[in-house]
Amino acid sequence: MKPVIVVHGGAGRIFKDREEGIRSGVIRAALKGYSILKQGGSALDATEEAVASMEDDPHFNAGCGSVLNENGEVEMDAIIMDGKNLASGAVSAVTCIANPINLARLVMEKTEHMLLTDRGAKLFAKVMDVPEIPGEKLITERSLERWKKKLEADSNPVEFKKEPGTVGAVAIDNEGNVACATSTGGLSNKLVGRVGDSACIGCGGYADNQVGAVSTTGHGESIMKVVLARLLLYHMEQGMSPEKAADTALNYMKTRVGGLGGVIVVSSSGDWAARFSTNQMSWATVKDDQLQYGIHTGELYTSSVSEALGSK
Structure with a gap:
C-alpha cells in the first residue's frame, strides 16, 4: 500500500493576511506526517505528528493558537483513533497542555478508557509526566483581541460557524492501516466546560481499516447532531467515492441542521478527498511523493515533495 496523508487547518473564513501562514502551516504538517509514512512509520504516528505540528503553530485554533472561552481561558479538545482495532483516545476541556493530541494518545494506550476531561485529564497528564505550561503561554494576541471584541459586541453565536476552527489529519500507511487525529480550541467565547465534536x-x-478515516471541522454542535465522521464513512460503505460521500454528508448537515463545515477523508484503498461547505478550508495532502494543497473552493496547487522541502 502506498502511504497517503491529508491534513486540514480548519473550515471557515480565512482572512487574506493570514492565508500565507496558514497555507505554509498545513503544508509543513503534511510533509512531517508523510516523512514518517515514507520511513515505514504508522498512520497513527503520522497523524499525531501532523496535528502536533499545527498545535504548535499559532495560526491555527489548536494548542498555542486556541481561542478563548468566556473567562478568557484556553480549553482544548482532541481525539485520535486507530483504524486497525478501533482503539481511540480523547481529552476535553484540557488546560495548560501544549499538545492535547499527545495526551489523547496516552489515554488510548495507557488507560482502559476512551475520554478523559478537565480535572481528570489534568491528573492523568501529571501521572504520565506530561509537562504543564502556564495557561497564558497558549494565548496569542489575536485570540485575546477576538475575545475582547466579542465581549464588547455581545456577538451572535451563529457567527462562530464562520470562523476557522480545529485541525486534523488522516492517513494510511504501508501496512494498509488508517488513523485519524483532530484537535481544537473550540468556539471563541464559549461557555466554560463546553465540549464540541x-x-x-x-x-x-473516525477510523476503520475496513472503510477509511475521517477528520471533521466546522460548527461542532451541528457535527455532533449528525455524527458527521461516521455518517461519511457509512456513505462510503454504501459504495460512494470519498468525494461523493463527503459532499453528501456535508449537504445533509447543512440542510438538516443548518451546519457548515469541512472534512478530510482517506479510503482503505488510498483514495482521498478534502471537501467543505464554508467559504474556505485550508488543506494539504501528499501521495506518491506529490504535494497538493489549497484554501479556496476549487483551488488546487501541486508540487513535488522535493520541491516543497527545497523551498522551506
Whole structure:
C-alpha cells in the first residue's frame, strides 16, 4: 500500500493576511506526517505528528493558537483513533497542555478508557509526566483581541460557524492501516466546560481499516447532531467515492441542521478527498511523493515533495 496523508487547518473564513501562514502551516504538517509514512512509520504516528505540528503553530485554533472561552481561558479538545482495532483516545476541556493530541494518545494506550476531561485529564497528564505550561503561554494576541471584541459586541453565536476552527489529519500507511487525529480550541467565547465534536468519536473523527478515516471541522454542535465522521464513512460503505460521500454528508448537515463545515477523508484503498461547505478550508495532502494543497473552493496547487522541502 502506498502511504497517503491529508491534513486540514480548519473550515471557515480565512482572512487574506493570514492565508500565507496558514497555507505554509498545513503544508509543513503534511510533509512531517508523510516523512514518517515514507520511513515505514504508522498512520497513527503520522497523524499525531501532523496535528502536533499545527498545535504548535499559532495560526491555527489548536494548542498555542486556541481561542478563548468566556473567562478568557484556553480549553482544548482532541481525539485520535486507530483504524486497525478501533482503539481511540480523547481529552476535553484540557488546560495548560501544549499538545492535547499527545495526551489523547496516552489515554488510548495507557488507560482502559476512551475520554478523559478537565480535572481528570489534568491528573492523568501529571501521572504520565506530561509537562504543564502556564495557561497564558497558549494565548496569542489575536485570540485575546477576538475575545475582547466579542465581549464588547455581545456577538451572535451563529457567527462562530464562520470562523476557522480545529485541525486534523488522516492517513494510511504501508501496512494498509488508517488513523485519524483532530484537535481544537473550540468556539471563541464559549461557555466554560463546553465540549464540541472534536473529542467525540464518530463526530470529530473516525477510523476503520475496513472503510477509511475521517477528520471533521466546522460548527461542532451541528457535527455532533449528525455524527458527521461516521455518517461519511457509512456513505462510503454504501459504495460512494470519498468525494461523493463527503459532499453528501456535508449537504445533509447543512440542510438538516443548518451546519457548515469541512472534512478530510482517506479510503482503505488510498483514495482521498478534502471537501467543505464554508467559504474556505485550508488543506494539504501528499501521495506518491506529490504535494497538493489549497484554501479556496476549487483551488488546487501541486508540487513535488522535493520541491516543497527545497523551498522551506
